[in-house]
Amino acid sequence: DAMVIQNPRYQVTQFGKPVTLSCSQTLNHNVMYWYQQKSSQAPKLLFHYYDKDFNNEADTPDNFQSRRPNTSFCFLDIRSPGLGDAAMYLCATSRDRGQGRDNEQFFGPGTRLTVL
Amino acid sequence: AQSVTQLDSQVPVFEEAPVELRCNYSSSVSVYLFWYVQYPNQGLQLLLKYLSGSTLVKGINGFEAEFNKSQTSFHLRKPSVHISDTAEYFCAVSDQDRGSTLGRLYFGRGTQLTVWP
Numbered sequence: 001d002a003m004v005i006q007n008p009r010y011q012v013t014q015f016g017k018p019v020t021l022s023c024s025q026t027l028n029h030n031v032m033y034w035y036q037q038k039s040s041q042a043p044k045l046l047f048h049y050y051d052k053d054f055n056n057e058a059d060t061p062d063n064f065q066s067r068r069p070n071t072s073f074c075f076l077d078i079r080s081p082g083l084g085d086a087a088m089y090l091c092a093t094s095r096d097r098g099q100g101r102d103n104e105q106f107f108g109p110g111t112r113l114t115v116l
Numbered sequence: 117a118q119s120v121t122q123l124d125s126q127v128p129v130f131e132e133a134p135v136e137l138r139c140n141y142s143s144s145v146s147v148y149l150f151w152y153v154q155y156p157n158q159g160l161q162l163l164l165k166y167l168s169g170s171t172l173v174k175g176i177n178g179f180e181a182e183f184n185k186s187q188t189s190f191h192l193r194k195p196s197v198h199i200s201d202t203a204e205y206f207c208a209v210s211d212q213d214r215g216s217t218l219g220r221l222y223f224g225r226g227t228q229l230t231v232w233p
Contacts, residue, residue, distance in 0.1 A: 004159075040125075040226070042206060042224060042225050043160070043206075090159055090160065092160075102148050102167050102210075103148070103221070104162060107152075107159035107160040109158050109159045110157070110158065110159045112157060
């Protein structure tokens with residue numbers, strides 16, 4: 001089945017120690033998103049890639065970076081995690097809006113990040 | 117930017133009772149509407165979506181939603197809930213702006229549905 005895969009499902013890191021979360025997709029979608037979701041809150045968009053074009057949300061901290069080496073993979077790098085960065089990180093994909101398509105987003109299972 | 121309001125942060129119901137989760141949005145343009153469900157420690161799963169056509173949309177797990185343009189609402193309903201429906205439910209909106217190749221999703225804050233035996 002076509003899907004969005006996130007690894008690892010649970011990640012523990014130390015305060016200030018860089019961490020990388022990964023996302024891969026078999027849907028061949030050209031748009032990939034990273035969301036941060038804190039407890040009992042809606043997902044908050046951090047950034048997205050439209051093909052290779054990177055688009056950062058205005059309020060995304062510089063501490064968060066992303067890489068998309070190819071269509072299938074996208075990485076979220078947190079350079080110096082703080083206690084406030086503990087959250088669920090969700091990866092999602094969609095097609096673009098061309099040819100009358102809607103932009104339904106397909107989500108991965110998420111990575112739960114704990115910062116000690 | 118769109119604004120999505122889910123009026124109820126928590127909805128407790130007994131098993132086999134009907135339930136309605138409310139969603140209102142603010143928009144003066146045509147929109148796409150979505151309901152997602154999130155089980156504990158999992159990602160979001162699409163329940164149903166409204167793109168155009170019939171205002172009554174049927175989704176998975178027996179859920180349905182009705183689009184009401186005049187009231188800018190998209191309430192989610194199920195006539196008889198199960199304990200397994202216990203989860204967080206998110207309403208999301210995207211505008212149909214054809215000038216943009218990317219449709220942003222704007223999420224509500226979520227409604228926690230808890231079904232008691």
